[in-house]
Amino acid sequence: MRNFEVAFIFNDIADMLEIKGENFFKIRAYRKAARTIENLPVEIEEMAKEGRLQEIEGIGKALSDKIYEILETGTCHYYENLKKEIPPGLVEMLKIPGLGAKKIKVIHDTLGISSIEELEKAARTKKLRTVPGIGTKTELSILKGVEALKNRAGRVLLATALLVADQVISSLSSMKEVTDAEVVGSLRRKKEMVGDIDIIAATAAPETVLNDFSKIPHISEITERGATTVSAIHDMGAKIDLILVTPQEFYPALRFFTGSVDHNTELQSLAQTMGYDLDETKILNKNSNEIFYPESEIQIYEKLGLPYIIPELREGRGEIKAARCGKLPEVVELEDIKGDLHIHSNFSDGISSIKEIAKKAKSLGYEYIAITDHSKSLKIAGGIDEEKLKEQIAAIKEINKKSDEVYILTGIEVDILSDGTLDFSDDVLSKLDIVIASIHSGFKQDTDTITNRIITACQNPHVDIIAHPTGRILGRRDPYAADMDKILEAAAATNTVLEINSSPDRLDLNDLMAQKAKEMGIKMVIDTDAHDKEALEDIKYGVWTARRGWLEEKDIANTMPLDELLKFFKVKK
């Protein structure tokens, strides 16, 4: 957890330096350090104790000093001074699409605006256009950006919420008065973004637990407190709701507060027809007035004649009917995944070497991986040209020969260029085991243009997979205007596999789109798009998304053993 805390501060510093107009490379040093620390497989505190901070790539004297200070005091002077200098509203404004540090500074300097509310007002009253470099179009786009930001206010990514929830639950579990604690709500159902982090805890001493709750690290503010409930704000900005129940009420409450509302309503209707009444504390037999306190969620579903329904499926999308007919999907499990087919190495913009990635993959129990770096046109990501690709293929063959680690497939994430052509010739693509095609430019093209680009890629006999098919970035960028129905049809017609990208801010395809693809007979892969060996662990987010989309092992190509997978990808060619 402390890694996250240090990374958070470094990112905040980078934001503020950006507004100050500091040296680009200095800012990048803070961001890079933040990313490295966030993904560090060990506790930064441990490394600090051993005096090994400067062994971390990208951390020198200045940053390591700040890390020591943060670990000791929770903050550092440099950070606190910056916070005094830069109004927090300006940092917030960085989240507005189309508005960057330079414009924020000039707006602040010209009109004295230092909050999003003031910015919105200035845009509405047409004062923003008086700022040098801002015209009517920019004014309008800023207004749109503010709207978009408001719409997602307070929502956090699943990955962030889980991190916070784990920390709070482990603190709760360590209290001797707490017998059980579990995350509930949409977070337990593994929705891609959540508004609140809901937690229930079982205790016979609610008063004591509520008092101790406010002492949990990083709980910065208690916003509401009742006899058995408390709401708080976590340092990371997430809202936490804690509900206390008695130990015997724990499982009814777990079921009830996990939701969803639709699932609960349907379940209650079914219970009623069977003579039961379900609520958050018990199961009541209406005929005999007998009260039943289940000792697991399984017992609740059993009582209603149903098999257990996993939280990811509890969305009221027909799961109860399916459960009644014995037609619940046998959803894919993390252990079913036999390899990751979308990984970047240090040949392009990844941090880790192929060997390091292979070692990590082995530790995850994988049978194979594919190295799929960016292609030459994506300059910012250090896209590789034909020559470098040849070098990489040779390097991979060499590693495969010598090592008993996972089998490494050669591959590329080839850019679908703005004109719809691919960044490499068919001849080059034909020499690779796995070809992933994806879009990294021309995001704002109209529906026809961008749809046709992706369809053309599907039609290329060498393209195996379309990566992050909708292009959305959660909380930051909408999907491109592509017609997904047409793309699904093209994928189905050409046997092109679609990706469920596990990166926590993508999860693309999402659950519903993946379910639709499954119904059309399209195969999918769950990949991480990792740029760092540690990010291979992100695969769980993709698996959860697939489970929410009712996907089974047979729907996912990378659950196949290697020989079967290779045969499968040859069918199209």
Place this chain on the structure above:
DNA sequence: GCCGTTTTCGGCCCGACTGTTTTCAGTCG
């Protein structure tokens, strides 16, 4: 701010797109 068989300063991702200008700056990936 980091890094270095260029050892102590200078290099460290580039290019398209957009909107504001009138030749360019800011944003984004």
